[in-house]
Amino acid sequence: MWLTQLFNGLSVSSILLLIALGLSITFGLMKIINMAHGEFIMIGSYAAYVTQNVFKSALPKSAFDAYFPVAIVVSFAVAFAIGYLLEATLIRFLYGRPLDSLLATWGVGLVLQQVARSIFGAPNVAVTSPSWLDGGMRIMDGVVFPYKRLFIIGLVLVCLLAMYLYIYRSGPGRRMRAVMQNREMAACLGISTRRVDGMTFAIGSGIAGIAGCALSLIGAIGPTIGTNYIVDAFMVVVLGGVGKLVGTVAGALGIGMFNTLFEWWSTASLGKVFVFVLIVAFLQWRTMGLFAVKTRSLD
Amino acid sequence: MLSVERLEAGYGESVILRDVSIRVEPGQVVCLMGRNGVGKSTLVKSIMGLLKTKRGSVSFKGDDLARRAPGQRARRGIGYVPQGREIFAQLTVRENLRIGLEASRDRKRRQAKEIPAEALAKFPALKEMYERRGGDLSGGQQQQLAFARALAAEPELLLLDEPTEGIQPSIVQDIEDVIRSIRDEGRTSILLVEQSLEFVRSVGDRFYIMEKGAIVWEGVREELDDPMVMRYLTV
Numbered sequence: 001m002w003l004t005q006l007f008n009g010l011s012v013s014s015i016l017l018l019i020a021l022g023l024s025i026t027f028g029l030m031k032i033i034n035m036a037h038g039e040f041i042m043i044g045s046y047a048a049y050v051t052q053n054v055f056k057s058a059l060p061k062s063a064f065d066a067y068f069p070v071a072i073v074v075s076f077a078v079a080f081a082i083g084y085l086l087e088a089t090l091i092r093f094l095y096g097r098p099l100d101s102l103l104a105t106w107g108v109g110l111v112l113q114q115v116a117r118s119i120f121g122a123p124n125v126a127v128t129s130p131s132w133l134d135g136g137m138r139i140m141d142g143v144v145f146p147y148k149r150l151f152i153i154g155l156v157l158v159c160l161l162a163m164y165l166y167i168y169r170s171g172p173g174r175r176m177r178a179v180m181q182n183r184e185m186a187a188c189l190g191i192s193t194r195r196v197d198g199m200t201f202a203i204g205s206g207i208a209g210i211a212g213c214a215l216s217l218i219g220a221i222g223p224t225i226g227t228n229y230i231v232d233a234f235m236v237v238v239l240g241g242v243g244k245l246v247g248t249v250a251g252a253l254g255i256g257m258f259n260t261l262f263e264w265w266s267t268a269s270l271g272k273v274f275v276f277v278l279i280v281a282f283l284q285w286r287t288m289g290l291f292a293v294k295t296r297s298l299d
Numbered sequence: 300m301l302s303v304e305r306l307e308a309g310y311g312e313s314v315i316l317r318d319v320s321i322r323v324e325p326g327q328v329v330c331l332m333g334r335n336g337v338g339k340s341t342l343v344k345s346i347m348g349l350l351k352t353k354r355g356s357v358s359f360k361g362d363d364l365a366r367r368a369p370g371q372r373a374r375r376g377i378g379y380v381p382q383g384r385e386i387f388a389q390l391t392v393r394e395n396l397r398i399g400l401e402a403s404r405d406r407k408r409r410q411a412k413e414i415p416a417e418a419l420a421k422f423p424a425l426k427e428m429y430e431r432r433g434g435d436l437s438g439g440q441q442q443q444l445a446f447a448r449a450l451a452a453e454p455e456l457l458l459l460d461e462p463t464e465g466i467q468p469s470i471v472q473d474i475e476d477v478i479r480s481i482r483d484e485g486r487t488s489i490l491l492v493e494q495s496l497e498f499v500r501s502v503g504d505r506f507y508i509m510e511k512g513a514i515v516w517e518g519v520r521e522e523l524d525d526p527m528v529m530r531y532l533t534v
Binding site for chain 2: 171174175177178181182184185186187188189190191192193194
């Protein structure tokens with residue numbers, strides 16, 4: 001049923017968007033290719049898993065369903081904190097060196113995966129969804145929108161709105177955009193670029209954490225959960241154009257939708273090939289992505 | 300107020316400035332002159348902290364700036380209008396000005412939602428362009444914005460790097476008037492890099508001339524006579 005496919009496409013897009021948001025701002029602001037971004041998804045997932053276990057063992061059964069909203073906050077907080085730490089101890093030495101940052105963060109990703117393996121074991125673990133997300137909304141015969149996926153789409157919309165307000169309507173967001181456009185001049189006007197970099201990286205990581213928490217609703221959690229998504233998320237960033245919120249949204253929708261539709265028309269692996277071919281063709285035509293900042297205004 | 304002592308600075312390994320010493324006293328307009336490529340902008344950038352000091356010192360209000368980042372220098376009261384204006388093209392005029400308030404030493408001012416009226420008094424035209432993006436303004440308007448942005452934080456020392464370069468004549472006049480009015484108010488000292496001899500003669504208190512990365516002459520207005528100009532400034 002095509003309606004189901006459209007809905008699935010939207011669902012995939014929304015998760016991709018959540019993952020790509022953080023990548024886009026860290027790449028736009030600091031020219032860091034953060035290969036460890038996927039591991040912040042993993043951190044968020046395990047944070048949700050731990051929160052669930054704490055609720056299971058320490059609180060009465062009736063309170064269990066309330067764990068998920070708490071898990072969202074915990075996932076964000078844990079990923080945010082680890083992101084902040086990583087920026088302060090490693091990333092800040094790699095600014096303006098995209099290739100070095102790629103290697104170093106890839107290494108960090110491997111370390112984080114191994115840490116997860118040591119703590120939680122190599123096999124996947126499962127998170128029990130709260131009962132209020134079971135079932136689905138029946139649109140018509142044979143078309144059911146699962147509540148879990150609807151919830152994720154809603155969660156992504158809330159995150160997107162929060163990001164928009166932060167970037168375009170708040171003081172820290174204004175400072176962030178100033179640093180993104182002209183780092184030297186922003187510094188000369190009294191902005192602490194160190195603080196802006198740290199906060200931005202941490203927020204990007206925190207959002208990846210939320211994405212991980214959302215993913216725990218629809219599948220099992222393993223140490224390598226992030227690697228499944230990181231390539232697609234990078235595609236979103238490249239396709240959308242770096243450092244623009246609207247570009248990331250468009251890129252995520254495009255890739256998520258086409259991916260789902262092509263997979264429906266052909267097979268899973270062939271569908272992915274089609275998507276990549278389309279992206280490559282598109283980037284030949286518009287090398288800066290969908291929503292490139294016009295070069296003249298960058299002077 | 301500002302004292303640069305035997306400064307050596309440059310880009311990477313190359314040394315551009317050698318043994319440069321200058322002073323700016325409170326309320327003074329000090330003009331830095333010289334032909335193209337002698338190191339005037341490099342000196343201004345070193346004072347702002349954009350270039351590392353290799354030797355010598357830069358101190359401001361008795362405070363050694365050597366280990367201070369540009370942002371900290373700005374918050375101590377140094378304002379900077381760079382060559383080429385460097386406004387934030389994707390930010391609106393209002394946002395550009397609010398970034399300018401960041402370096403303010405007055406906490407209330409730093410967090411103000413509205414741009415204080417007196418910050419705009421010198422550039423009334425900007426108020427009508429509040430919601431336009433900086434990149435959409437003409438060169439002259441951008442220069443006015445860069446000025447207003449630097450003045451928003453009420454700096455005690457203003458570094459002006461060729462503020463009238465490449466700007467339509469009508470706005471050059473405006474900007475010269477603004478520099479005069481800042482001088483007459485006497486609260487802000489100015490270090491001015493400028494090519495127009497006529498203008499610096501009318502506004503400057505003290506003059507330094509640079510050549511090949513060194514100060515080769517210093518003096519007051521009356522001493523800046525035609526033989527001096529012939530020797531160091533005419534191309």
